[in-house]
Amino acid sequence: MKKFQSYINGTWIDSSTGEIIVVDNPATEEIVGEVACASNEDVDLAVEAAKKSFLKRDLVDMHPMERSKLMRSIAIELRNISKEAGKLLCYENGKLLSGAEYEFQDAANYFDYYGGLTDKLEGSTIPVSKGVVDYTILEPYGVSAHIIPWNYPISMIGRSLACSIATGNSTVIKTPELAPLAATSYFAEALEKAGIPKGTVNIICGYGEKTGSYLVSHPDVNHIAFTGSVETGKKILHAAADKAIPAVVELGGKSAGIVYPDADLDKVVNSAKTAIFGVAGQICSAMSRLVVHKSVKDELVDKLVNLTKSLKVGAGYEKGVDCTPVISKNQLEKVEGYARSGIQAGAEAVAGGKKIEGKGYFFESTVLDGVKQDMTVAREEIFGPVLSIIEYEDSDEAIQIANDTDYGLAAGVFTKNIDQATEASNKLEAGQIYVNSWFTGSIATPFGGYKQSGYSREKGQQALKSYLQVKNVGIQL
């Protein structure tokens, strides 16, 4: 069994209490490894190291071109380990091996992208009264605490950490207790090999309610970047409010795609394959609802059922597999409960609907037809491979159904009519709109939620603003 430690102040340490977190393989339920579970004392050490590094101005005084070189070196190290570390991520998280390896490349892309912006963080000069020179400087906050979810742990660290380093913040990362191994070990090793100054980045693991909440409430933490559920996001916002510090919160979703009568239905089916059945539907911006015009609903449902029949289920490291397990037994039971509640409320499981018996946390790729907007399956984030089909008759009704949710992370439009597409895009209440293909964005496009899906933005140049504060300087000449 592989054993991993916390990475604090450039050294590897066990938990001060000796506590560990044991991680299993969602495909087999076998133990993959264990990681140190950080105690409050360990969190104190990590925050102290980050604070010291910040006060020494390790990153702030590093020439922007040097910071850029450091970030590009981190990118190279992450790419170098993507095969080996991707394997560990695949075993602990359950996702496809290709997807796990890609996470390291994705994280590397963030370091390249933001590494190219370190020397472009420009302030401005402001005309004030005669004889006064007034200008702004963009400055980091200090110690930034990053709380990471288990569905894309490596990509999510890349997303927030690259911004944190580019802007000169020091960082303490708490990896997710359900898939912490590759993030706590390989990511830290890549940072170290690239020459990150000691204490600038510290990576620990622990349970959310204990280690996570202690970290975000720590008096020396000046900024929080959180990605996770709405429920936890609200707790994070309370912790931030108690200390009056900023928090970037990227939360869950219940995203709907509208299928207009002229839509290319094969494009809808292609999107479903990755956007709800890929990664077992454990995607924040999953296409979990399809709002489909009555005239094409039956044809689309047939195609979706055929899709589910063609998908091969198995462990992420097996050849030819499309659908992988959900992360845990709890998650499996939660997904099953949601599917059952939909069926009991009157929806029809035209595909799937139940867990797959045997070892591992596998749930059938599920299509629920006849879903009504007031059913729980249509309102709550399931985070599993369950697609709800909701029928509509006129286009205003489609927009109303799509927007009838507390969430606002993503939405989609399937139509050949560009006027229809732009009108719907204007009216949909979501941070990203996908037209004719789900996930059209990249690391360069701003990403974040409307309504309860969070605020601030990650990705793109926009994200850097969330990691910087503005100082105004006025000089009387």
Ligand code: NAD
């Ligand atoms: P979660 O909210 O249960 O946990 C997320 C992280 O928060 C974990 O590291 C956990 O240990 C920690 N945590 C839990 N309670 C805490 C507390 N009181 N204080 C501090 N930290 C705490 O979410 P999850 O189950 O790990 O991830 C799935 C959720 O994340 C889904 O809702 C999904 O939509 C969302 N998500 C959003 C995005 C996005 O970019 N918007 C990306 C990925 C996942």
